Amino acid sequence: MNQAIYYTHLISVTAFLLIYLVKTILLLSNKEASLSKFTKGVKVPEMIVSTLFLVTGIYMLINGPGATTLQIIKIIIVFASIPVAVVGFKKKNKALAVLSLLMIVAAYGLAEVNKKRSLQGTSVTSVDAPEGAAVSGHDIFMDRCTSCHGDDGKLGLSGAKDLTASTLDLDSKIEIIRNGKAPMAGYAGVLTEEQIKAVAEYTATLKK
Numbered sequence: 716m717n718q719a720i721y722y723t724h725l726i727s728v729t730a731f732l733l734i735y736l737v738k739t740i741l742l743l744s745n746k747e748a749s750l751s752k753f754t755k756g757v758k759v760p761e762m763i764v765s766t767l768f769l770v771t772g773i774y775m776l777i778n779g780p781g782a783t784t785l786q787i788i789k790i791i792i793v794f795a796s797i798p799v800a801v802v803g804f805k806k807k808n809k810a811l812a813v814l815s816l817l818m819i820v821a822a823y824g825l826a827e828v829n830k831k832r833s834l835q836g837t838s839v840t841s842v843d844a845p846e847g848a849a850v851s852g853h854d855i856f857m858d859r860c861t862s863c864h865g866d867d868g869k870l871g872l873s874g875a876k877d878l879t880a881s882t883l884d885l886d887s888k889i890e891i892i893r894n895g896k897a898p899m900a901g902y903a904g905v906l907t908e909e910q911i912k913a914v915a916e917y918t919a920t921l922k923k
């Protein structure tokens with residue numbers, strides 16, 4: 716996915732949340748004058764931010780690997796929160812304002828869960844190991860392992876071990892790659908024994 720779009724999305728969502736957080740706090744503390752001043756002040760930035768966040772969100776959805784159930788729930792929550800927020804702030808209804816803020820925060824939380832899941836899923840979903848498939852440990856590693864371990868084995872995403880610091884012997888590595896060790900999925904049935912051995916040997920070469 717396009718990193719620039721992703722970060723624009725993240726930043727605009729965060730800015731949007733902050734604006735709503737301030738508004739909700741002002742409303743809750745009965746600072747009506749400050750609230751209307753703030754609302755006027757952020758009118759244009761808020762428009763820019765919310766447009767950016769919707770446009771980038773839709774872009775990622777269209778160009779992404781296909782919407783998951785969680786993503787759909789998230790989108791429904793985001794759209795449902797808009798009228799709640801509009802009515803809440805117009806009528807100065809504190810319960811509705813807080814509710815709309817909670818909905819957006821919940822959607823944001825779902826997005827994080829979703830991301831973690833898809834990170835775990837990536838290595839396994841695109842899997843089929845036809846005969847004569849690559850046995851180059853390097854190629855297999857670049858294909859399936861870098862999302863967590865990084866190109867050099869040091870990345871450590873999702874709690875992955877730094878492979879350059881691994882003290883395991885080849886057999887134990889093969890064992891972990893074959894059967895997995897949560898949250899890393901096992902590759903038995905995904906990679907052939909030959910490929911598992913090749914990629915295990917490759918990880919050993921990462922050691923400096």
Ligand code: HEC
Pocket residue numbers: 834835838855856859860861862863864872873874875876877878880881882883888891892896897898899900902914915918
């Ligand atoms: C979803 C992320 C993820 C992917 C993809 C992934 N790993 Fe891992 N890997 C981990 C995590 C997390 C650990 C640590 C597990 C533990 O010890 O609790 C780990 C541990 C390991 C270990 C053991 C290191 C040690 O010293 O304990 C090896 C070897 C390893 N991975 C190799 C690979 C190889 C080869 C691939 C690709 C075929 C791969 N991993 C793909 C997350 C991942």
